[in-house]
Amino acid sequence: MPVVTLRISSIKELPSAQQQMYELAVSNVSIDEPSVESGCKYIKTRDCISISFPASAPSASETNNSQALLMSFIKALERSSNKLIIRRWKRGACWWNCNINNEKLISFARGCSCVHSDVTHPPEEDHLTTLKMAKAEVDGYRLSRLALKDSDSHVQIADVLYFSHDERCPTALNIASSSSSYENGERKDRNDFIEPWAVLSYYSDSDATVIRDLNQKPCYHYPTTMIKTRYEFGFDEPHPRHGRVPINESLDYVKLILRDFVYPLQSYFFLNDMDGLERELTSLSWVDSTNSTTQPFQYLDMVSLYSSALNSIRNSTNFNSKDEKTTSMLDMLKKCVTMLQDEWDQLSSSALPAVLCHMDLQPQNLAFSHANKQHDTTNGCTTHDPDACHVAAVMDWEEACYADPRFELILLCRKVLANRVQAEIIWQSYSDKIQSWRHELMTKHHRHVDWMVGPIEPWLKLECVHSLCTLFFQFLDRFGGGRSPWETKTDLLCKIDRERQRLVTMGWTFCDLS
Secondary structure, three states: OOEEEEEEEEEEEEOOOOOEEEEEEEEEEEEEOOOOOOOOEEEEOOOOEEEEEEOOOOOOOOOOOHHHHHHHHHHHHHOOOOEEEEEEOOOOOOHHHOOOOOOOOEOOOOOOOOEOOOOOOOHHHHHHHHHHHHHHHHHHHHHHHHHHOOOOOOOEOOOEEEEOOOOOOHHHOOHHHHOEEEEOOEEEOOOOOOOOEEEEEOOOOOOOHHHHHOOOEEEOHHHHOOEOEEEEOOEEEEOOOOOEOOHHHHHHHHHHHHHHHHHHHHHHHHHOOOOOOHHHHHHOOEEEOOOOEEEOEOHHHHHHHHHHHHHHHHHOOOOOOOOHHHHHHHHHHHHHHHHHHHHHHOOOOOOOOOEEEOOOOOHHHEEEEEOOOOOOOOOOOOOOOHHHEEEEEEOOOOOOEEEOOHHHHHHHHHHHOOOHHHHHHHHHHHHHHHHHHHHHHHHHOOOOOOOOOOOOHHHHHHHHHHHHHHHHHHHOOOOOOOOOOOOOHHHHHHHHHHHHHHHHHOOOHHHOOO
16 A cells, blocks of 8 residues: 655644644645555654655545545645645543543443443553544544535545544554654654554635635634623633633524534435445444444433443442432432433424534634635624624544434534523524424425424433533542633532423422532
């Protein structure tokens, strides 16, 4: 198999909360015949740095021929002033596993289907969770590019030019055992390639060809006007890392995200068959161990996840049943899980087609453009016109999953919108869109489908319980998740109390432990 060699003039590490990212300034790319020593190489001399790795096909439909590979790299470099991104995965915590890093404790999410109670685990268990996240993110990039390719959307998605554990490139599966490093001609043992990593195309506002072609210019309004504390769903909520969209702009923001990205992406899954996408969907789904089938995430799957994780705490050998605060919290959460199950069973809501979900469509993970030539695009501008703003790119797919589309919607309602009134508006708007797709299938393709979005409240309760479980696990330092570096145990207790009170306002008075 040919070998790709990138000559690097400079490397700059970029900020990332959980993974590692590097911006590469590439001076030359070549594709050569393989040497006797296979695998990946990192070579550093006084003059330059080079990275070599086995070449894999740029897309599932293309064969491994050198010309196609070379052109995929050249096109990516031309679009970005000769820059590429290396992404290296270090941790596997995400929304779907309640921010748990321990593979043995929580292997339900994206690949397995059970939760274990033993808290002792070797480091390689965490590596498996990280690898699952890496595969899911890579396939999130690839599948979203495929879904948007023939749509009217101009949203750009990074191209995965190389992935270390790609099944399309069998020689790359064992790169950890065949990777080598040289500095000034001397070979060194190196761990840089043990974790999964990928080479991605680079997105830059100033270099974006699509923005220029559409006669638009970059817009920095949303990323630069986020606020650190916001009154949302009844309480002041601190957001010390990135902040949140201001209340008076959050509704327009979500409408923009739905129009430019969510609707074009989801329509692909609603209106087309998923034949031929089994490989991508496997990494984005969970595997039912009883029959080895791949399943998209549904409402009751998450309920099962919470139940299993809570039972694992109760059954663990170091659980202190005499700790009244922990015990009462655990009992409350177990009742919440039972109520989620019972109330869902009483609904007549129909199933919706599973879709690719991004699950973190906050401004820091997107880029924007603006069509108004008089629009002020400087940081923190106050003359923003939301109707002329567009989503230019969507990045950071580490939360990607194949799931009920309402998961994407409920996170927009709870994490981007600020109150129930706004959430109800968006939920109804989404319901109307689903009915338009239903009508399209019936009139154009003579297919009868019974799609109903149903009420928002069961999903609001699910998200509250999800947050409570995640915070509870972090508070106990359980499951390899631990606390975020910007949060103290007091912060977590306050968050838990606010989520409990939100459930009380929705009728679950048993959550009032005061």
